[in-house]
Amino acid sequence: MMDGQDPFRDPQEPVKRENPYKKKPKDDEIPLKEQTVGKTENFFTSHVRLITFIVCVVLFLTFMGPLSVWTVMEIVDNYEQKADEEKQISLNALLAIADKGSAAGWKDFRSFSLEESVNQTDGYVSWTLQVKDEPFYIIVGGYGTKNPPQTIRVYSLLSGEYADLFLDDVHAFVQENQIKPE
Numbered sequence: 666m667m668d669g670q671d672p673f674r675d676p677q678e679p680v681k682r683e684n685p686y687k688k689k690p691k692d693d694e695i696p697l698k699e700q701t702v703g704k705t706e707n708f709f710t711s712h713v714r715l716i717t718f719i720v721c722v723v724l725f726l727t728f729m730g731p732l733s734v735w736t737v738m739e740i741v742d743n744y745e746q747k748a749d750e751e752k753q754i755s756l757n758a759l760l761a762i763a764d765k766g767s768a769a770g771w772k773d774f775r776s777f778s779l780e781e782s783v784n785q786t787d788g789y790v791s792w793t794l795q796v797k798d799e800p801f802y803i804i805v806g807g808y809g810t811k812n813p814p815q816t817i818r819v820y821s822l823l824s825g826e827y828a829d830l831f832l833d834d835v836h837a838f839v840q841e842n843q844i845k846p847e
Contacts, residue, residue: 771792
């Protein structure tokens with residue numbers, strides 16, 4: 666024991682010592698199979714990155730999802746409202762149609778934003794149109810859109826009166842019922 670030799674070591678076997686200066690491999694340099702040798706492995710321990718990603722996505726959608734859906738819905742509503750306003754009939758277009766008199770028909774109103782209602786029992790069709798930025802609305806009515814309309818009336822929201830496009834002077838009616846600047 667005095668000579669620094671281990672009495673239990675076989676003298677024929679060479680001494681193996683680790684080099685203290687040799688670079689040891691890091692965990693990420695060791696193959697995954699060697700890292701987990703002898704350890705119990707299940708789905709959760711083998712897919713930590715995937716599970717972390719899914720949890721982050723779920724948390725993001727939980728907090729940001731409703732906000733983004735609400736924002737998209739508001740953008741769509743604004744776009745639809747703007748499109749409806751652009752398709753509303755203008756007062757000048759109404760007066761141009763009124764100048765046609767009895768030649769005015771369904772096709773004159775088809776390109777504008779309108780609400781259609783159909784009576785199922787007799788097939789009476791009526792279209793309601795709002796005049797853009799004015800206190801008037803128009804109701805066009807008749808038995809089917811293939812036949813000429815029977816009535817085209819311009820109603821005033823201020824007085825509740827109406828003018829028949831076929832019988833009355835629509836220009837005078839509009840002048841009397843317009844909002845006058847003060």
